[in-house]
Amino acid sequence: MDSIAYRFGMLIVPLLFGLLAGRIGVFNQPRGAVERLNWLAINFAFPALVAAGVANQKSDLPSDPAFWLLWPCSLALMLLGVRLFARDKATMGLVSTFGNVAYLGLPVTFAVYGSEAMGPASLIVSVHVVLAVTVGPAVATYWGEGRADGGVVKVLKMPLFWAPFFGAGIRFLPAGAEQAATTLGYLGMVASPIALFMLGLYVFIERKRAMRPDVAVFKHAAQKLFVVPAVIAAACFAAVGLGWLEPQHARYHMLLGAMPAAITAFSIALDAKIDAEVIGSTIIWSTAISVVTIPLWWLLSSIV
Numbered sequence: 001m002d003s004i005a006y007r008f009g010m011l012i013v014p015l016l017f018g019l020l021a022g023r024i025g026v027f028n029q030p031r032g033a034v035e036r037l038n039w040l041a042i043n044f045a046f047p048a049l050v051a052a053g054v055a056n057q058k059s060d061l062p063s064d065p066a067f068w069l070l071w072p073c074s075l076a077l078m079l080l081g082v083r084l085f086a087r088d089k090a091t092m093g094l095v096s097t098f099g100n101v102a103y104l105g106l107p108v109t110f111a112v113y114g115s116e117a118m119g120p121a122s123l124i125v126s127v128h129v130v131l132a133v134t135v136g137p138a139v140a141t142y143w144g145e146g147r148a149d150g151g152v153v154k155v156l157k158m159p160l161f162w163a164p165f166f167g168a169g170i171r172f173l174p175a176g177a178e179q180a181a182t183t184l185g186y187l188g189m190v191a192s193p194i195a196l197f198m199l200g201l202y203v204f205i206e207r208k209r210a211m212r213p214d215v216a217v218f219k220h221a222a223q224k225l226f227v228v229p230a231v232i233a234a235a236c237f238a239a240v241g242l243g244w245l246e247p248q249h250a251r252y253h254m255l256l257g258a259m260p261a262a263i264t265a266f267s268i269a270l271d272a273k274i275d276a277e278v279i280g281s282t283i284i285w286s287t288a289i290s291v292v293t294i295p296l297w298w299l300l301s302s303i304v
Contacts, residue, residue: 014193015284018200030205034270037198041191042267047163049188050129053102053122054167055181062120066244070253071127074231075135083143088216090143090274095220095282096228097136098265101128103192104287105259109252112298121252126164128256132264133160140272160264195263199280202266206277213281220282224261225293232257233300240304251301258297260286 027033062068078096086092099105102125109121137158170181233254239245245253261283269279 014196015200018197022204045191047159048184049191050163051167052184055170066239093139098262099259100262105256130164144274217281221286229258254301260290
C-alpha cells in the first residue's frame with residue numbers, strides 16, 4: 001500500500017507545479033501555454049509513449065479469447081449505455097474510454113501482485129490504449145456538438161491513432177532496431193509530467209469552476225469509478241465462471257478497470273473543443289476519490 005500511496009503522490013507533484021506556475025505568473029499568456037503544451041502532449045509525447053509500450057512488449061500472448069475481448073466488449077456496452085441514456089455524451093464517453101491504466105494502473109498492479117503481473121497486465125493496458133486512442137477521439141469528435149463534419153479525417157490525422165500500429169511495426173524490424181523503441185520510450189517519459197503540469201496550469205486558470213465541482217463532475221467521476229469497474233467486474237465473474245478466463249487474469253482486468261480518469265482525456269477534450277473544464281475536474285476528483293475506491297475493487301477481485 002505504501003507503493004500505491006507513493007504513486008498517487010508522484011501524480012500530484014507536476015500538477016502542483018502547474019498550479020504554482022500559474023500562481024506566480026511564469027507565463028505571460030497562460031492560456032496560450034496550455035494550448036502549446038497540449039499540442040506537444042497529444043502530437044508527440046503520448047504517441048511516443050504508446051508506440052514504445054507496444055514495441056517493448058515481450059511476453060507470451062495469453063490464449064484465452066476472453067482475455068483480449070473483455071475490455072472491448074465492456075467498453076462497447078458502456079458506450080451504448082452512454083449513447084442511449086447520458087446527456088453529456090461526448091464527455092461521459094471520453095471519461096469511460098480513458099482510464100489511467102498506464103501511469104497509475106500498471107504501477108499499482110505491480111505493487112499489489114508483483115513482477116508476475118508484468119506481462120499480462122501490460123498486454124491488458126495495450127488493449128486499453130489501442131481502443132482509447134482510436135475510439136476516444138472518435139467519441140469526442142462525433143458526439144461533441146458541431147464536431148461531426150470531417151470527423152474521420154480528423155481522427156486519421158491524429159498521431160495517437162497511428163501510434164499503436166507504429167509500435168507494432170517496430171517489433172518486426174531487424175535485430176538491433178530495438179534502439180528505436182528505446183528512443184520512443186525516452187520521448188514518452190515526458191508525456192505524464194507535461195500533461196499533469198498542463199492540467200495544473202489549466203486548473204489555476206479555471207480554478208473557480210474546477211475546484212468547486214458541480215453535479216456533472218461527480219456524475220462523470222461516478223461513471224469512471226463505479227459504473228466502469230462494475231461492468232468489468234460482472235464480465236470477469238461471468239468469464240471465469242464459464243471457464244473462458246483465468247482467475248488471476250480476471251483480477252488484473254478488474255484492478256486496471258478501477259483506475260480513475262486518465263490525463264489523456266483532458267488533452268483530447270481540449271483538442272476536440274468539448275467541455276474540458278468538466279473533464280479536468282473529473283480527472284482531479286476521480287483521482288482523489290480513487291484512493292478509497294481502488295482498494296475496494298481490489299478486495300472484490302480477490303474473490304474471483
